[in-house]
Amino acid sequence: MCTADAGDFGRPLSEDEAEHMLRCICFKNGPPRNVGVELEWLVHHRETPRRPVPADRLTAAHDRVRALALDSALTFEPGGQVELSSRPAGSLMECVDSVAGDLRAVRAALAPDGLVLAGIGLDPWQSPRRMRHDPRYDAMEAYLDRTGPGGRAMMCTSASIQVCLDAGEEEPGPLGHGRRWRLAHLLGAVLSAAFANSPARAGRRTGWRSTRQAIWAGLDGTRTVAPPLDREPRGAWTDHALDIPVMFVRMPDGPWQQPRGLSFRSWLRTGGPRPPTRQDLEHHLSTLFPPVRPRGHLELRMIDAQPGDDGWQVPLAVTTALFDDPEAAETVHRAVKPLAEWAGPLPAPRNPLWVGAARHGLAHPELRAAARVCFTAAREALPRMGASTALRDAVAAFDERHVARGRCPADDLLDTAPEWRAER
Numbered sequence: 001m002c003t004a005d006a007g008d009f010g011r012p013l014s015e016d017e018a019e020h021m022l023r024c025i026c027f028k029n030g031p032p033r034n035v036g037v038e039l040e041w042l043v044h045h046r047e048t049p050r051r052p053v054p055a056d057r058l059t060a061a062h063d064r065v066r067a068l069a070l071d072s073a074l075t076f077e078p079g080g081q082v083e084l085s086s087r088p089a090g091s092l093m094e095c096v097d098s099v100a101g102d103l104r105a106v107r108a109a110l111a112p113d114g115l116v117l118a119g120i121g122l123d124p125w126q127s128p129r130r131m132r133h134d135p136r137y138d139a140m141e142a143y144l145d146r147t148g149p150g151g152r153a154m155m156c157t158s159a160s161i162q163v164c165l166d167a168g169e170e171e172p173g174p175l176g177h178g179r180r181w182r183l184a185h186l187l188g189a190v191l192s193a194a195f196a197n198s199p200a201r202a203g204r205r206t207g208w209r210s211t212r213q214a215i216w217a218g219l220d221g222t223r224t225v226a227p228p229l230d231r232e233p234r235g236a237w238t239d240h241a242l243d244i245p246v247m248f249v250r251m252p253d254g255p256w257q258q259p260r261g262l263s264f265r266s267w268l269r270t271g272g273p274r275p276p277t278r279q280d281l282e283h284h285l286s287t288l289f290p291p292v293r294p295r296g297h298l299e300l301r302m303i304d305a306q307p308g309d310d311g312w313q314v315p316l317a318v319t320t321a322l323f324d325d326p327e328a329a330e331t332v333h334r335a336v337k338p339l340a341e342w343a344g345p346l347p348a349p350r351n352p353l354w355v356g357a358a359r360h361g362l363a364h365p366e367l368r369a370a371a372r373v374c375f376t377a378a379r380e381a382l383p384r385m386g387a388s389t390a391l392r393d394a395v396a397a398f399d400e401r402h403v404a405r406g407r408c409p410a411d412d413l414l415d416t417a418p419e420w421r422a423e424r
Helices: 017-028 057-065 092-113 137-149 150-157 176-195 211-218 232-241 265-271 280-286 313-324 326-337 339-343 352-363 364-382 389-401 407-416
Strands: 035-045 071-078 080-084 115-119 160-166 292-294 297-304
Touching: 017 176, 017 232, 017 280, 035 092, 035 313, 057 071, 057 115, 080 092, 080 160, 092 115, 092 313, 092 389, 137 150, 137 297, 150 211, 160 313, 176 232, 176 292, 176 297, 176 313, 176 326, 176 339, 176 352, 176 364, 211 297, 265 280, 280 326, 297 313, 313 326, 313 364, 313 389, 326 364, 339 352, 339 364, 352 364, 364 389
Parallel strands: none
Antiparallel strands: 035 080, 035 115, 035 160, 071 080, 160 297, 292 297
């Protein structure tokens, strides 16, 4: 049985304690009950979205939003993006209704300045501009700069929808945590393709339906990939997390250190430049960005931000239905299982399946076929889950407009911006 002390963050952590902590906190078992969502939004001018919002104007808007009484947790990303993170909700509709109310308040606070929340996976016009300056983001930027400019683009110009679901029951069964873990890495590619919504960068077509996902795949070769899926999930994630280099070492005085090539396991064993603590491990985990991140629950990170005030509700509803309705989960498990052959041995998101999803969206024939099965299963499951008529209608409309036609929101963006030229 896992028992982890939640208290003392200050004393040095042993390797055994770190492994025990990771196994305990990352996959908490039980019947799926809770759902949550984290929504990132770009902030644009309502009338002239191609023009950058002046820094002082964006800061003033942030201050007004910060003064709101919201149910969701509010944060601001390095480039000024607004993020709302819901509380764990006991049902899909509880989550939808709570976040929708918060979004109405945020939009009302931005409106007097002529600003809007923009649901696009990667800003198609603006260059990265960091608004937040603190030791964490300074260190993150310096670390990611080692592999090129993609890190700054992700920090400052990207926006996603992250669906958070319970890890699942002990095995076996369609809701078992091992099956849900493997399902997430196959179904995740289908979700990435269906909701791809970032086909441009710096005013040019990139050749990708999800440029955001393509950039993630091209960043640091360890912290953005999944662990091996042919192993038991707790052990695989524990080894993976401990063997990834630390991004920074927080220091009580002076700048944070960035030792090259120091894995967290090596830090535990050597104790330098100072002994690591539980809090250091928690910071380390927060700098790992695989497409599915276990945090006690499963955090699915592969979905681009969606257009429209309520577009975010569709991926939340579809994903929740496919994971948490037992009948839908069984159907989808069978539908996506053959995709493992396309994925091959490379980890997500660097394998051919995930690369195909990011590049082609639902123009990829195998992903389109799987998506059609998935959306049918989700539409059948949503009434059983108590979804409102409006939410069911929104999912049906997306299915008919996009999935049935082999399209994704990125295709709509490309249709409305013929002046975008191909990226060289």
